Amino acid sequence: MLTLKFYTLLKISALRILCLLLVLGISSPANGFDLSEEDRTLLKKIEKDSIQYFIKETNPTTGLTKDSSRAGAPASIAATGFALASFAIAANHGWISNQEASEKIKKTLATIKKKKCGKKGFYYHFLDPETGQRTWNSEVSSIDTALFIANALLAATYFEQSGLSKQIYSLYNQIDWPWMLNGKEFFCHGWKPQDGFLPYYWDMYAEHLILQALALGSSTNPVPASVWKAWRRESELYNGKKIIYSYTGSLFTYQYSHAFIDFRNLEDQNINYFSNSKLATIANWEFSSANQSQYKTYEGAWGLSASLGPDGYKPYGAMPGNAMHDGTIAVYAPISSIIFTPEESISVIKKIYKTQSPNLYGPYGFRDSYNLDSNWFANEYLGIDQGIIVLMLENFLNDGAIWKRFMKLPLTQRWIKLANLKRQENNSAE
Amino acid sequence: MIGFRNRRKHFFIQKPLQLRYVLYVVATLTIVSTCAIIGTYFGVWGSVIKAFSEEEIRETIITASRIYEYEEARRPKSIMDKFTFPSIRFFKETELLSERQKEILKQILDETHIRLAWLSLLLFIFIGWGSIYLTHKIAGPLYRFSKSFEALVNRDLTLRIRLRKYDEAQQVAQRFNEMMAYLDVSVQKMKRIADEYPKDLAIEELKKELAKFKTSS
Secondary structure, eight states: OHHHHHHHHHHHHHHHHHHHHHHHHHTOOGGGOOOOHHHHHHHHHHHHHHHHHHHHSBOTTTOOBBSBSSTTOOEEHHHHHHHHHHHHHHHHHTSSOHHHHHHHHHHHHHHHHHTTOEETTEEESEEOTTTOOBOTTOOEEHHHHHHHHHHHHHHHHHTTTSHHHHHHHHHHHHOOGGGGGTTSSSEESEEETTTEEOSOEEOBSSTTHHHHHHHHTOSSSOOOHHHHHHSBOOEEEETTEEEEOOSSOOGGGGTHHHHHOOGGGEEBTTBOHHHHHHHHHHHHHHHHHHTTTTOGGGTTOOOOOSEEETTEEEOOOOTTTTOOOSSOEETHHHHHTTTTOHHHHHHHHHHHHHHHHHHHEETTEEOSEEETTTTEEOOSOBHHHHHHHHHHHHHHHTTSHHHHHHHTSHHHHHHHHHTTOEEOTTOOOO | OHHHHHSOSOSOSSHHHHHHHHHHHHHHHHHHHHHHHHHHHHHHHHHHHHHTSHHHHHHHHHHHHHHHHHHHHHSOOOGGGGGOOHHHHHHHHHHHHHHHHHHHHHHHHHHHHHHHHHHHHHHHHHHHHHHHHHHHHHHHHHHHHHHHHHHHHTTOOOOOOOOOTTOSOHHHHHHHHHHHHHHHHHHHHHHHHHHHSOHHHHHHHHHHHHHTSOOOO
8 A cells, every 4th residue: 555655656746747847848938048937928928919810810711811900901821821820829828729720720721722822832912801812913922822831831730640731731732833933043922813923033031031941842843952042142241240131121031931940050051040130130129229319219129120100011121231211110020039139029028018008019919010209009910920929939938849840841851951051069049 | 267266265264263373473473583683783782882882992992002012012122213203103002903993893793693693593493393383283183184084984983083272173173073973873873773673674764864875876
């Protein structure tokens, strides 16, 4: 009897220790940042609330997610992709049931499969949320398709044993990536039935690295390795920091691919894109600080990225790059930079939450942007901006949970090999 | 001249029956046409009115503007962009609006076609069911009559026609049954005469009985 009791106690103690280790292990932030319980609670709340956008703004019949919360907004294929990942993440946390998440994902996949949503496996940028038909004369978009598929593949990792995974891989395998090159070495932005290929190409550093990874990693229709080498890695110095920059200098261009791909230990032609994004984020912050005298919104806050503004949607950004700015801060930008600059991001998130919540915080978390100089606050949420918040916070709060899943995919491994990326050992990514 | 000889002199041979059928057909067609017209009218115009309501137009204009801004945000700028005029934006947004309106109208037409297809199917089912119901009221009695004539050929005088409550030709069936009853009684009588009467008297009685029947020879 005593031996039995001893073993039972031993078992309970072992289980407790295991649970404690799991809690510590799972919830430790990426990069080992020491996160206070208060900050963790706030970030978790933002993540959970941001997911509500996808739960509420996804059409219950077609499973297509609206581009923005504004009435009359079309569905966006990229936002729909973020919805799939968000449902999977929400189910994983127990915020919605597994069944609910898989039912929602099934509806989306059924619409995508049933309706003619694109060409050669690529999807139209905007769809009618009610019917799934192409709308607003939109283009078959390379980057939006990539964001949809990357998110869908991510969602598939949460439902590996179900038929969903098979359906998602079927969509991925159908994409004719070489077609989007239009005979060139750069990916075209898109294609329209009446006009053919658009005259714009992904020819320099931007958010298209995820598109490249998916295309090179395809087992059915890959593009040649030369496509990875072809785009320009243009660099410029800003405050003594050499940065491979994007045309607009918008923060989102340094974030989207990084939500899926863990670039921390990957080197491409002596470039570490994680370190580059970190430098670009710091540059963005410094650029805002340098312009504080011109715009009071920048006092203690930063985050120049494409967003809504007093004069409509603009590709706001900092230097190096085009650096269009008018005092508008995109709230998603510092939040989604949290994996690069945790301390600076948390500081600005707390400040915005504390000072601007009455005007900016709503049922789906932070609304898109604000501009104190124009006394303007966005009254809507944008799907892709809420999506990047969810993925980046999931990575940060759960020890790179998204990265771990995405980096394990065979397609990612194929891309690393084809692109000839070097693995760095224990890069601190400083 | 032969054609004129066969021409009917009266359109109403059996007035109640014909009027009843006229009522059935007219009522059915009226209901069907009314449903189709009202359904299509409100379906199409309801969609058009909704799509072009003040609120929808406002939202559509905002979306056109937003889509233009999205496209511009992604488009790499050239030196020439510095010299572009605000009117270009207006024209591009108008183009987007026009495309969107075409999409909306196409959507309304598609929805109307689908609605009409369903309506046609429903009407087809309704008319089909109605036709079967109406013809059954005639086909049923005709079948009964046919069976009775067969029985008569086989010299079975016990058969009577029993029609359902709302079947047509109730009067004809009644007359037929009266005829069968008369024949039945008459033949029964002749049988009894043949069996029970002395031969000479029987011949006399049978002749009297048979004389009641008019025959071709």
